[in-house]
Amino acid sequence: MPRVVTAGETMVLIVPPAPGRLRHATSVTLSIGGAESNVAIGLSRLGVRASWVSALGQDELGELVLHRVRAEGVDTSAVRRVPDRPTGLYLREEVAGALRVYYYRSGSAASTLAPGAFDPAVLDGAAFLHLTGITGALSPASAEFLTWAARTARAAGVRVSYDVNYRSRLWEPAAARAASEAVLPYVDVLLVGDEEARALWGRDDETWLDRLADAGPGEVVLKLGARGCAAVVDGERLTSPGFPARQVDPIGAGDAFAAGYLAATLEGQDPADRLRTANAMGAFCVQNLGDYEGLPSRAELTAFLDQTVDLGR
């Protein structure tokens, strides 16, 4: 039985080998990217059984996504294939130090995720269902899926973790805020970044964290990037400093953070240690290229947390 189930869209990701405009790239790398599968992969690498639920096109890109996620030991048995819809695609480029993404996901297979998209039995034995706000932006049906999935988990006694994951290329702040607030009553662990908190709610202060906690989640974690994180856990306020890290690629850091937090929770770590583990995962992730490729094994994470030096030979 998986201990954590994640649900949401994963796309094929096209990345040029070096910074510069995509139009000049003469070769590219094919990878995958999707917040929820990133979390499942992060957990799997840490030895936590994870299952990813989604919909993919009946196309070669769908095969690519399935192969990559399965290769990470994540259970994909509840992924549906949709014959008449494509698998989503996104491209990245870095121009003058600024990262840009281009989505080709409108009408994608995953945008057909709707209430009832998975058999609730998928959640049997799971400790957590992990969702993100991205799903709410895919289509009106997916927005309903998000609250349906959270409600279904709650009814089955499965805890819900939810990452706001605001993507400004997909929707306006007011719509994203409304979608997140609709899920909050069913959420146990809420993860939100400081920039997206300001974009959606106009604030990220302690009183606001308390107010979010009052809306449902017993645990509200505010991600502060390199500065670490702040949290309200069962009424207790905590902060945890970030780890020094040489940033190569920030994408995926929030998902790594979520995977670390959930893994540490399942291990029974106390709130302060959960936040420290989550920060370590985020720091580990940003030092490598790719959404998930650089995520650590359990042994690598432990060495990082202990700041043990591995001579590598």
Ligand code: KDG
């Ligand atoms: O968190 C990383 C994700 O943003 C990336 O993998 C792509 O899921 C994605 C999205 O919708 O932006």
